[in-house]
Amino acid sequence: MQPVVDRPLAALWQRYGRFRGRFVLAVAMSTLNKVADVVPELLIGAAVDVVVRGADSFVADVLGVESRYAQLGWLAVVNLLVWVVESASEYAADVLWRGLAQGIEHELRIEAYDHAQHLHLGWHESRPQGATLATLNDDVNQLERMLDVGLPRILQTALNVLLVGAVFAAASWQLMLYAFVPIPVIVVGSLVFQRRLEPLYDRVRVAVADLSGALGANLAGIATIKAFTAEDRERDRIATVSAAYREANVAAIRSSAAFVPLVRMAILAGFTCTLLLGGRATLDGDLELGLYSVLVFMTQRLLWPLTEIAEVLDLYQRGRASTARILDLLAVPVDVPAGAVRPTGPVGGRVELRGVRAGYADGPDVLHDLDLVVPAGETHAIVGPTGAGKSSLLRLVLRFDDPRAGQVLLDGTDVRDLAWDALRGSIGYVAQDVYLFSGTIADNIAYGRPDASREEVRAAAQAAAAAEFVERLDGGYDAWVGERGITLSGGQRQRIALARALLREPALLVLDEATSAVDNETEAAIQQSLRRAGERCTTIVVAHRLSTVRHAHRIWVLDGGRVAEAGTHDELVARDGAYAALWRVQTGEAAV
Numbered sequence: 001m002q003p004v005v006d007r008p009l010a011a012l013w014q015r016y017g018r019f020r021g022r023f024v025l026a027v028a029m030s031t032l033n034k035v036a037d038v039v040p041e042l043l044i045g046a047a048v049d050v051v052v053r054g055a056d057s058f059v060a061d062v063l064g065v066e067s068r069y070a071q072l073g074w075l076a077v078v079n080l081l082v083w084v085v086e087s088a089s090e091y092a093a094d095v096l097w098r099g100l101a102q103g104i105e106h107e108l109r110i111e112a113y114d115h116a117q118h119l120h121l122g123w124h125e126s127r128p129q130g131a132t133l134a135t136l137n138d139d140v141n142q143l144e145r146m147l148d149v150g151l152p153r154i155l156q157t158a159l160n161v162l163l164v165g166a167v168f169a170a171a172s173w174q175l176m177l178y179a180f181v182p183i184p185v186i187v188v189g190s191l192v193f194q195r196r197l198e199p200l201y202d203r204v205r206v207a208v209a210d211l212s213g214a215l216g217a218n219l220a221g222i223a224t225i226k227a228f229t230a231e232d233r234e235r236d237r238i239a240t241v242s243a244a245y246r247e248a249n250v251a252a253i254r255s256s257a258a259f260v261p262l263v264r265m266a267i268l269a270g271f272t273c274t275l276l277l278g279g280r281a282t283l284d285g286d287l288e289l290g291l292y293s294v295l296v297f298m299t300q301r302l303l304w305p306l307t308e309i310a311e312v313l314d315l316y317q318r319g320r321a322s323t324a325r326i327l328d329l330l331a332v333p334v335d336v337p338a339g340a341v342r343p344t345g346p347v348g349g350r351v352e353l354r355g356v357r358a359g360y361a362d363g364p365d366v367l368h369d370l371d372l373v374v375p376a377g378e379t380h381a382i383v384g385p386t387g388a389g390k391s392s393l394l395r396l397v398l399r400f401d402d403p404r405a406g407q408v409l410l411d412g413t414d415v416r417d418l419a420w421d422a423l424r425g426s427i428g429y430v431a432q433d434v435y436l437f438s439g440t441i442a443d444n445i446a447y448g449r450p451d452a453s454r455e456e457v458r459a460a461a462q463a464a465a466a467a468e469f470v471e472r473l474d475g476g477y478d479a480w481v482g483e484r485g486i487t488l489s490g491g492q493r494q495r496i497a498l499a500r501a502l503l504r505e506p507a508l509l510v511l512d513e514a515t516s517a518v519d520n521e522t523e524a525a526i527q528q529s530l531r532r533a534g535e536r537c538t539t540i541v542v543a544h545r546l547s548t549v550r551h552a553h554r555i556w557v558l559d560g561g562r563v564a565e566a567g568t569h570d571e572l573v574a575r576d577g578a579y580a581a582l583w584r585v586q587t588g589e590a591a592v
């Protein structure tokens, strides 16, 4: 995905204006710390000056103390004070920078996650889950590293140059020039290097997203891998993706490692200049010995931190790229905006599709000119061969997708005009592939109504023919359901999902193959409960097993995205069309 935010850090600065106060404070503390950090070097110079010049030293001039011992004592006291300031400011700066990084990291992650969950389902389906996960996780962490390690280091390096520059300038501008000669080389080199690294880090990111996507998909499909003894093949496939990641990283590392020797050479040149030229000036009597020793130390202090510039640029580059990706995610428009209509009275649950044409992304239409009405309080079934468009139709009712043409109406209002809670809040939905969250059985049943009492949870479980097996579980309603409910059987999962939908007492119950995995006896019990529940709500059922739907008020037979026929079970059997043929196959009256 090409980044759409071109100045990500400026955009971040704009976005998080409320952190600016803390940022300024962190900068102030880092500055104080750096100043305190430079002072000990000056004190060394002063100490040499005291030892060499005694009563004529700089300290003697300032304090009016002649004894060398007393002067050294004063220097020690100042050193102690500086040490206290340095330690305290370092602590404060550290806490502030890290707090800032953690604060922004947290807010950005939550914002990005929240935005992602409001994005169109089609957006999620059209890209690997690993890529979204990598943005929400790795990218946000990378930004945090840039903020809590990279930024303070950049600042310290800049302050270093300024402060040491000031000391040099005060001592000898010629020496300052020599000591500073390497800096432009390093900076220009760094910029060139940064430009080279940018595409390399993009490759690393793409590779890491591929890798986490592949790992996630494989772990989700571990049972299939085992069943097909595909472990070796999958290991090789992961090895290929991992090797691509390794190679992308190696390429980036090779470039970044090449930079450090260049910086070292430049530093050595600056250091040698100060050593030689400063030494000559001291021998010639143009430079105080104390100052010479300070400058030799200072050159080290000035230049060595610049070796870190490579690492800092590395962090900056990665952080910048990560920020761009997070902001790009945040810039994806929520193109299925909710309406604002909230019906005042109770929702009846009447569903109507008028001339609906629908499809996915740029693909062909999967539903064609569909007209269908489910009056409030009735139970209607949608049946038809696989791929006929049954689930696609339900997705329109829930507004996971919008039709390309035509309208979907709930109680006469276009679903596009309804607020989410008015639309989805009125619907109890059981998807074809049930998703349970890791938590207790009760948590899962009460997912749509977290305030439900235990009695209500139990009643819903009863209606979904789940109570009996739940009570037999160790812990009953407090039994822990593993991630995606893997500790339950398929039929048990479906019944929990059904209980979850029923507990909402929805105006509209939408069931997509909700009982496909339960046995006939359990299904009969569920049908009975559903008929009771159906007295209070409208129900749309998609089912392959026709016994599930034979009592429906109306059965819609879809074929190739169109309504092939519709009527009650008896009418359709009497018509002797597609439904009757299917019925005969399922009841064993016809040979398959």
Ligand SMILES: Nc1ncnc2c1ncn2[C@@H]1O[C@H](COP(=O)(O)OP(=O)(O)OP(=O)(O)O)[C@@H](O)[C@H]1O
Residues within 6 Å of the ligand: 125, 360, 363, 366, 384, 385, 386, 387, 388, 389, 390, 391, 392, 393, 432
């Ligand atoms: N998320 C999707 N993205 C793209 N195409 C899709 C998507 N979901 C379904 N389709 C396509 O839409 C068509 C209808 O699929 P749909 O799932 O609605 O059929 P169905 O009648 O529910 O089938 P089944 O009985 O197998 O569940 C199929 O051709 C399918 O390939």
